[in-house]
Amino acid sequence: MKKRLVLLFTVMMAMFVLAACGADKEKDTTSGSEGSDSTTESKEVFKIGMEAGYAPFNWTQTNDSNGGVQINGEKEYAGGYDVEIAKKIAEGLGKELVIVKAEWDGLVPALQSGVVDAIIAGMSPTEDRKQSIDFTENYYTSDFVIVTKKGSKYENAKTIADFAGAKITAQLNTSNYKVIDQIPDVKQQVAMDNFPAMRVAIESGVIDGYIAERPEAISAAAANENFTYSVLEDGFDVEEADVSIAVGVRKDYDLTDKINEILKGISEEERQKLMEAAIANQPAAQ
Numbered sequence: 001m002k003k004r005l006v007l008l009f010t011v012m013m014a015m016f017v018l019a020a021c022g023a024d025k026e027k028d029t030t031s032g033s034e035g036s037d038s039t040t041e042s043k044e045v046f047k048i049g050m051e052a053g054y055a056p057f058n059w060t061q062t063n064d065s066n067g068g069v070q071i072n073g074e075k076e077y078a079g080g081y082d083v084e085i086a087k088k089i090a091e092g093l094g095k096e097l098v099i100v101k102a103e104w105d106g107l108v109p110a111l112q113s114g115v116v117d118a119i120i121a122g123m124s125p126t127e128d129r130k131q132s133i134d135f136t137e138n139y140y141t142s143d144f145v146i147v148t149k150k151g152s153k154y155e156n157a158k159t160i161a162d163f164a165g166a167k168i169t170a171q172l173n174t175s176n177y178k179v180i181d182q183i184p185d186v187k188q189q190v191a192m193d194n195f196p197a198m199r200v201a202i203e204s205g206v207i208d209g210y211i212a213e214r215p216e217a218i219s220a221a222a223a224n225e226n227f228t229y230s231v232l233e234d235g236f237d238v239e240e241a242d243v244s245i246a247v248g249v250r251k252d253y254d255l256t257d258k259i260n261e262i263l264k265g266i267s268e269e270e271r272q273k274l275m276e277a278a279i280a281n282q283p284a285a286q
Contacts, residue, residue, distance in 0.1 A: 049116035057122035119248030
């Protein structure tokens with residue numbers, strides 16, 4: 001009797017082990033399936049790189065107000081004109097928008113390495129950049145102005161010559177910085193990493209002004225009553241690409257044509273309204 005009970009117990013234990021193994025195997029198979037789903041999901045994500053510090057094109061904010069999108073891996077959100085354009089592109093592609101925040105100099109390497117799928121960051125499609133990446137059609141065109149401090153000797157400057165002898169800078173690795181030498185006798189200052197730093201430099205008197213695109217200058221003046229900007233009558237000698245903004249993509253990116261198609265569907269009137277809203281909605285600190 002005891003032998004039969006022992007035998008029965010042994011058989012039951014064996015069945016239990018086999019069942020457990022089968023369950024584990026099924027679980028492993030399911031996990032593999034979930035892994036595949038995860039891969040599929042990753043293909044449905046459109047990862048955008050931006051500085052999130054170049055209002056009104058892009059900025060960082062604390063919540064999702066005015067259409068802000070949470071920055072990947074952070075508690076903060078990104079807002080601005082670029083974010084609104086990115087939303088329209090992602091929607092047109094049928095993908096989920098993911099915002100990846102990076103330093104300006106890190107955007108192109110992030111794109112080349114596949115960390116992001118595109119750069120939507122107020123970036124101009126210059127010939128230098130085209131050596132490394134491709135660009136879509138333009139989604140905004142602007143002009144260069146010079147931001148100064150109210151009450152300074154340059155407040156009412158109207159021409160490039162009016163800034164002769166001024167201490168001028170611009171953002172590092174931008175077309176803005178390259179045109180500074182067109183100002184006669186200019187005291188060209190070291191390029192700075194970002195626009196908030198340049199605004200501080202103007203406030204403190206370290207510089208007399210910086211070169212920016214008109215939307216950024218409008219934002220600076222709106223954010224700080226001590227700032228103004230000069231729209232130059234003669235203007236800088238620039239290539240069209242220097243004052244144009246486009247989406248940066250990897251060489252031979254398979255979605256470039258589709259993105260161009262989506263951008264063509266955004267009218268000039270709608271683009272201007274988006275920019276006006278971005279200027280109005282920017283955080284005061286930007």
